[in-house]
Amino acid sequence: MENLIAILEKVSDPRQAWKIKHKLSDILLICLFAVTCNANSALEIYDFAVSRKQWLNTILSLENGIPSRLTFARVLQLISPKAFAVAFTQIMASVESISKGRIVAIDGKAIAGTYHNEGRKGLVYMVGAWCNENKLSLAQVKTHDKSNEITAIPELLDLLDLKGAVITMDAMGCQKDIVKKIVKEKKADYLIGLKGNQGTMYQEFMEYAQSTIQEPRGKDEYEIYRTMEKSHGRIEERNYYLFRNLEWFSDKKEWLGLSGLLLTESRRTDVKSGKKAEAEIRLYITSMKGTIEEIAQASRSHWGIENNLHWVLDVGFREDQWQTRMNIEAANLSQLRRLSANLLKLESDYNASIQRKRYRCSLDPDYMDKVLFNPCLFS
Incomplete structure (x- = not known):
């Protein structure tokens, strides 16, 4: 927990200093805990915090009590998605089970709940990196348009240590500059549609x-x-x-x-x-340069990001059903969902869907502790 708090404390706080009553790292941790325990909005995060106040006081220094519902909403609307993306990547870099020489799939996903924002122009896309071997999300960045995935991919690559990995992408990433960045800067290989x-x-x-x-x-x-x-x-x-x-x-x-x-x-x-x-x-x-079997496997593995991540976000977290007119809030909630999905997948004793694991976390404090404080999380 100390490592997780230390990473979140590095996230830049955009709030006015004289108005701050609660540490940003405490608010973000509560948000992560709540999303893992079946919360889907700022209001539900607040309800979780109120109901688990006694437990939260044992691990956080909530000197001024539980943050208000509006505080949770404001923080999610103000935090820079880029800064949150960096913190997310640092957290996942600490996971012991992420290995070198892996296949990393990069793909974009629209958050359908933002469709109504300024017409389709307001639709938020998250471009994410997915590790096929351990079924974990490694990082993601926000973009406002599907065509902007081309500019988002280099930002995503900059967040990751990819030496020795194979990067798979669809045709959107088929660009000479992206290929050059993968091979020359990241010391990795590529397989691109x-x-x-x-x-x-x-x-x-x-x-x-x-x-x-x-x-x-x-x-x-x-x-x-x-x-x-x-x-x-x-x-x-x-x-x-x-x-x-x-x-x-x-x-x-x-x-x-x-x-x-x-x-x-x-x-x-x-x-x-x-x-x-x-x-x-x-x-x-x-x-x-590998065998045809290895290259064929890499082409098949790319679709794991659709089947194992995007499907989980839509079904296990109902991401596309939650509408918000705040695009930054939508992006930050998406970051929390992906991190929460990783925590839930790392807990392997309970063989159930992500949706059922979230529900069990909301009911069973012991199981919630098992998910949130998994010893394999940090090296």
């Missing part, structure tokens, strides 16, 4: 890959890896084609570290009806 946003590059690579696969004499130009999985009444077949010789590509030197092109072809078959869906084809560029 390629679509039509790169002009003729996508068309050139797609034509090259498909014509090479169809040409009988082209088998020496690529490696192939096949998988088949059966689940939920469907059979999914995947073919991975890896092309390592890209010297023919005239702009290759502009894409730092570029060493391979991956084409994935997936097709689903309904077991009951036998009906096959149309094949879905994706392209990726990569700097990875």
Whole structure:
């Protein structure tokens, strides 16, 4: 707890000094505790604090009592999301279970509850980094527009120690400057989706890959890896084609570290009806030097951020249902939800959904202590 408080004390306090009655770190800790215990708004955070006042007094120095409902709301509306993002990253950097050589997925998520703010222009996006191996959120930054993910990604990369990692992204991150930052500054590798946003590059690579696969004499130009999985009444077949010789590509030197092109072809078959869906084809560029199996696994792992983080935020925390006209508050609450999700996932003895774990925390003080004071949290 001392380490957690020390990190939160570094967050810049935007309040007027002569009005301050409660330490910022205490307010932020109460917010984190409350969100973990099923609170979803500033008002519910206040209700949690009032009901757990006696317990809070044993771990925090609440000399002036419990902060008011308006104090919680004002703090969440004033704290810089960037400053909070730095604190979040420092907290997660202390977690012992985060390992080197990992696959880190970067993707954006809209907070649907801000949709009504100034029309769609007010919609808040959070661009986050997700560690596939331990299913934990590593960091996130706020952006006002999906197109601004391009500028948010470098900010997110700056927050993380990524040496030896593999960074996966969709086509939004397919930018020469981002690739350069990953390879040169962060000493990491990349696997990035390629679509039509790169002009003729996508068309050139797609034509090259498909014509090479169809040409009988082209088998020496690529490696192939096949998988088949059966689940939920469907059979999914995947073919991975890896092309390592890209010297023919005239702009290759502009894409730092570029060493391979991956084409994935997936097709689903309904077991009951036998009906096959149309094949879905994706392209990726990569700097990875590993085997085709490792590169294929990295491409599959990217979707973990959708299935294991974004889904948890929508279902376990009902993030998209909570509307607020305060975009900064929405971003800071999103930071708290992601940190809370990490705490709940690190507690592995109770095999239940995040939603049930939050509910149990709200009912069972002993279980709440187990989640909040997990010994593996800090090294």
